[in-house]
Amino acid sequence: MIRFILRRLLQVIPVFLGTTLLVYYMVFALPGDPIAALFGDRQPPQAVIDTLRSQYHLDQPFWVQYGLFLKNLFTFNLGNDFTGQPIAASLARVFPVTAMLAVEALAIQAIFGVAFGVFAGLRRGGWFDSTVLVASLVVIAVPTFVLGFVFQLVFGVKLGWAKPTVGANADWVTLLLPAVVLGLVSFAYVLRLTRASVSENMNADYVRTATAKGLSRPRVVLAHILRNSLIPVVTYLGANLGGLMGGAIVTEGIFNVPGVGNKLYQAVLRSEGPTIVSIVSVLVLVFVVANLLVDLLYAWLDPRIRYDQ
Amino acid sequence: MRFTRTSKALGIVAIAALALTGCGGGGSTGGSSTAAGDPNKVITAYSNEPQNPLLPANTNEVYGGRVVNLLFEGLRSYDANGKAVNALADSIESSDAQNWTIKVKQGTKFTNGEAITAKTFVDSWNFAANSKNLQNNGFFFESIAGYDDVSAVNSVKGADGKTTTTPAPKADTMSGLQATDDSTITVKLAQPEADWSLRLGYSAFYPLPSAALTDPKTFGENPVGNGPYKFEKQGSWVHDQSITLVKNADYKGTREAKNGGVTFKFYTDPGPAYTDLQSDNLDITDVLPSNALKTYVNDFPDRNATKAVATDSTLNIPGYNPNFQGEAGKLRRQALSYAINREEIAKVVFNGTRTPAKAFAPPVIDGFKEGLKGSEVLNFDPAKAKDLWAQADKIQPYDASKPLQIASNTDGGNKEWIDAVANGFKNNLGIQAEIQPFAKFAEVLNLRKSQQLPGLTRAGWQGDYPSLYNFLGPVWATGASSNYEKYSNPEFDKLLKEGLAAKSTDEANAKFNQAQEILFQDLPGLPLWDQARPIVWSNNIVKAETGWNGEILYYGITAK
Numbered sequence: 120m121i122r123f124i125l126r127r128l129l130q131v132i133p134v135f136l137g138t139t140l141l142v143y144y145m146v147f148a149l150p151g152d153p154i155a156a157l158f159g160d161r162q163p164p165q166a167v168i169d170t171l172r173s174q175y176h177l178d179q180p181f182w183v184q185y186g187l188f189l190k191n192l193f194t195f196n197l198g199n200d201f202t203g204q205p206i207a208a209s210l211a212r213v214f215p216v217t218a219m220l221a222v223e224a225l226a227i228q229a230i231f232g233v234a235f236g237v238f239a240g241l242r243r244g245g246w247f248d249s250t251v252l253v254a255s256l257v258v259i260a261v262p263t264f265v266l267g268f269v270f271q272l273v274f275g276v277k278l279g280w281a282k283p284t285v286g287a288n289a290d291w292v293t294l295l296l297p298a299v300v301l302g303l304v305s306f307a308y309v310l311r312l313t314r315a316s317v318s319e320n321m322n323a324d325y326v327r328t329a330t331a332k333g334l335s336r337p338r339v340v341l342a343h344i345l346r347n348s349l350i351p352v353v354t355y356l357g358a359n360l361g362g363l364m365g366g367a368i369v370t371e372g373i374f375n376v377p378g379v380g381n382k383l384y385q386a387v388l389r390s391e392g393p394t395i396v397s398i399v400s401v402l403v404l405v406f407v408v409a410n411l412l413v414d415l416l417y418a419w420l421d422p423r424i425r426y427d428q
Numbered sequence: 429m430r431f432t433r434t435s436k437a438l439g440i441v442a443i444a445a446l447a448l449t450g451c452g453g454g455g456s457t458g459g460s461s462t463a464a465g466d467p468n469k470v471i472t473a474y475s476n477e478p479q480n481p482l483l484p485a486n487t488n489e490v491y492g493g494r495v496v497n498l499l500f501e502g503l504r505s506y507d508a509n510g511k512a513v514n515a516l517a518d519s520i521e522s523s524d525a526q527n528w529t530i531k532v533k534q535g536t537k538f539t540n541g542e543a544i545t546a547k548t549f550v551d552s553w554n555f556a557a558n559s560k561n562l563q564n565n566g567f568f569f570e571s572i573a574g575y576d577d578v579s580a581v582n583s584v585k586g587a588d589g590k591t592t593t594t595p596a597p598k599a600d601t602m603s604g605l606q607a608t609d610d611s612t613i614t615v616k617l618a619q620p621e622a623d624w625s626l627r628l629g630y631s632a633f634y635p636l637p638s639a640a641l642t643d644p645k646t647f648g649e650n651p652v653g654n655g656p657y658k659f660e661k662q663g664s665w666v667h668d669q670s671i672t673l674v675k676n677a678d679y680k681g682t683r684e685a686k687n688g689g690v691t692f693k694f695y696t697d698p699g700p701a702y703t704d705l706q707s708d709n710l711d712i713t714d715v716l717p718s719n720a721l722k723t724y725v726n727d728f729p730d731r732n733a734t735k736a737v738a739t740d741s742t743l744n745i746p747g748y749n750p751n752f753q754g755e756a757g758k759l760r761r762q763a764l765s766y767a768i769n770r771e772e773i774a775k776v777v778f779n780g781t782r783t784p785a786k787a788f789a790p791p792v793i794d795g796f797k798e799g800l801k802g803s804e805v806l807n808f809d810p811a812k813a814k815d816l817w818a819q820a821d822k823i824q825p826y827d828a829s830k831p832l833q834i835a836s837n838t839d840g841g842n843k844e845w846i847d848a849v850a851n852g853f854k855n856n857l858g859i860q861a862e863i864q865p866f867a868k869f870a871e872v873l874n875l876r877k878s879q880q881l882p883g884l885t886r887a888g889w890q891g892d893y894p895s896l897y898n899f900l901g902p903v904w905a906t907g908a909s910s911n912y913e914k915y916s917n918p919e920f921d922k923l924l925k926e927g928l929a930a931k932s933t934d935e936a937n938a939k940f941n942q943a944q945e946i947l948f949q950d951l952p953g954l955p956l957w958d959q960a961r962p963i964v965w966s967n968n969i970v971k972a973e974t975g976w977n978g979e980i981l982y983y984g985i986t987a988k
Contacts, residue, residue, distance in 0.1 A: 149868075150868075150870075150871045150874070152870060152873075152874050153870065155870060155873055155874060155877070156868065156869060156870030156873065157479060158488065158564070162909055162910065163488065163564040163565075163566075163567075164559065164562075164564075164566055164567055164579070164581070165581065165583075165593040166559050166562065166581040166593045166594060166595045167562045167563075167564060167566075168593075169592050169593045169594065170562055170594070170595070173592070178590070178592070201479070202477065202478070202479045202480065203480065203481060203645070204667055208667070209667060209668065212667065212668060212669075213668070271700075271703055272703070275703065275707060276703060276706050276707045279707065282707075282709055283700070283703045283704055283706075283707050283709060284695075284700040284701075284703065284704050284709065286669065286670070286693050286694075286704075287666060287669035287670045287693065287694075288669075372696060372697050372699075372700075373697075373699070373700060374700060375695050375696070375697070375700040375701070375704075377668050377669050377694075381668075381696050382668065384696060385477075385696060388868075390868075390870070
């Protein structure tokens with residue numbers, strides 16, 4: 120078990136180097152001088168531009184820039200972004216907000232997705248099943264930004280149930296509306312995965328055995344059907360957590376959430392290599408840890424799975 | 429002030445026609461009891477993260493600028509119409525437009541208690557001009573004698589052929605700038621400049637407390653000023669989220685706050701801000717999402733205002749393009765200008781949110797004159813365009829091997845009007861024309877700077893201070909900082925210089941208008957449209973308006 124975890128963590132190193140190198144190179148290859156772009160039509164004195172350029176090592180070749188970035192990373196000093204703010208401090212500001220948003224969204228899709236999926240799967244073809252199937256199809260078909268605007272308009276502006284945007288001082292309550300929007304699409308997938316898995320396992324031999332042994336219906340559903348149906352769902356949710364952390368650009372934009380997506384978007388606009396790659400680095404770690412947790416969950420869900428030979 | 433990426437977007441997005449104005453003033457629904465407003469209520473306003481520490485001479489983008497303008501008060505300030513009025517100056521005098529004597533009002537203080545004297549200004553200006561302090565707006569002091577020494581730099585050509593410029597000041601103070609006593613500043617300019625005193629309201633000229641000079645970076649996080657507002661507390665600037673200002677009760681001046689404070693909420697996109705305004709979750713914005721341009725008057729009846737702003741937009745024609753050189757080039761430039769249907773594009777593409785340009789400077793600026801000699805090229809006249817193009821072809825045939833390209837970044841809604849202009853060229857001149865799209869403004873700028881754009885390019889300019897010169901000098905004078913296409917005409921330069929040296933503003937403006945006539949002859953750029961800026965506000969606000977440059981006059985807002 121420990122060896123398995125260590126091995127997985129060691130795999131992080133090449134993944135990490137590969138992604139940061141790739142992303143850093145892509146930012147580097149973006150056309151246009153990011154420092155000149157900071158100023159627009161009215162350029163400051165050349166000395167200011169040149170000083171900034173050397174301060175951010177933009178006058179150096181790619182490998183030197185990337186090397187310096189790695190060195191900074193391993194000395195836990197991420198440097199400053201182009202507005203002169205420490206990157207570490209802005210990461211510390213945006214990641215908790217997005218983590219809250221992602222956890223909330225994940226909770227919504229996991230709890231409701233699995234619950235609805237179990238009910239639908241147990242009574243396949245029933246009215247509940249048919250309704251949620253159609254509803255989830257609609258949710259999947261509608262793009263996130265449409266959902267976002269509609270929810271914002273209906274619940275934020277017309278009904279006034281929630282603040283239409285998040286802004287400063289994000290908390291669990293203000294983040295609820297964007298979390299619902301963010302979680303809704305994956306909720307539909309979780310629902311369908313659970314439903315398919317449950318309805319397949321319902322007819323499995325061990326379920327019939329459990330029922331024949333005289334176990335109660337809830338016990339059969341929870342301990343036998345559900346637990347065995349969760350593996351594909353957990354795999355999906357684990358992969359989704361990383362996506363929720365990094366892929367919330369649209370949702371965060373619509374609801375003005377001061378999180379990772381918004382920061383990343385601004386950094387891309389400004390061609391701020393170090394900020395972009397720092398964010399990506401953290402996201403890589405989140406992905407890796409989330410997938411590791413998923414793999415560990417497999418063993419709990421299905422004791423036949425062993426990690427060490 | 430420059431166009432930031434965002435302000436370019438808002439340039440496109442946030443502009444509405446004078447015709448639409450209606451100037452929805454007045455408290456709409458509130459009863460008589462609310463008309464006076466609540467002087468203690470804090471209003472919330474749209475903004476975004478400032479790009480620099482909040483030092484006046486370092487702030488050259490709109491979102492930092494609006495905060496700095498509220499935190500500080502200079503020798504002069506601009507009223508809503510762009511007229512410069514004395515603020516901390518008791519008098520500003522000069523007999524020859526070169527030697528100036530400024531009397532500073534006595535007894536004013538920064539909010540930390542530090543007194544403001546003539547020396548405060550001298551120290552602040554020397555700090556801003558000094559090249560080693562790397563202030564973005566340092567060049568605003570270039571007119572003062574001794575600026576060259578203070579701002580001196582060292583340029584070294586590296587092995588790779590690239591030059592690197594580093595600060596190397598030869599003096600710490602400008603020789604032309606003296607504080608003779610606590611209340612008197614004497615300024616000697618390197619050459620006479622009639623409109624110099626107009627600049628003194630610009631943020632680069634604000635006074636700084638001594639703490640700012642010793643540790644600018646720390647100061648810029650928690651600035652201490654002398655303006656109508658101050659930071660609510662240390663750390664009022666929550667990065668990427670908001671800045672909270674409260675009324676400075678000690679401020680005495682023309683810009684006294686009529687509300688209890690302003691909280692700038694940061695938005696990365698104007699869309700959510702518009703939604704917030706619809707639900708009174710935000711009080712005022714000067715940036716509207718492009719899809720709201722058609723609807724904002726209906727969405728905010730009696731809660732909107734639109735006013736012309738001092739900005740220019742042109743289509744520049746680089747002199748290095750062989751098709752546009754010599755006499756033939758001149759005729760072709762005129763032909764292009766005649767082939768643009770400004771009226772129709774303003775109406776159809778901008779939903780009537782812009783008006784055709786009438787000159788190289790915008791009409792809101794003092795001294796603006798309509799109907800300058802040569803300005804008839806701004807009319808739409810396809811027959812004349814064809815005729816001029818044919819004449820040019822007789823002198824030198826047009827190289828039609830490549831289509832005529834118009835370079836622009838395509839974010840911020842530029843594509844639509846450029847397509848319309850290109851179609852005008854196609855239909856009226858019979859040439860191939862198309863947009864040369866770029867994802868980002870920086871790419872276009874780089875190519876403009878290195879003179880590599882094959883065709884035309886879009887350009888924009890927003891004034892720093894309300895003077896005709898500011899719309900001509902920095903953009904079209906030989907070697908000027910924003911003259912990327914490197915237009916040069918000695919006669920134009922001479923007229924500008926004469927205008928600067930003129931004894932009176934009227935005389936100066938006459939010279940500047942003559943200089944514009946030279947531009948109309950040469951047409952280094954084709955003036956396109958004049959802009960106005962719409963603002964909308966929530967039910968919590970009685971009334972709001974914008975100043976000459978489109979900035980909301982936050983201090984004048986009364987809350988219900």
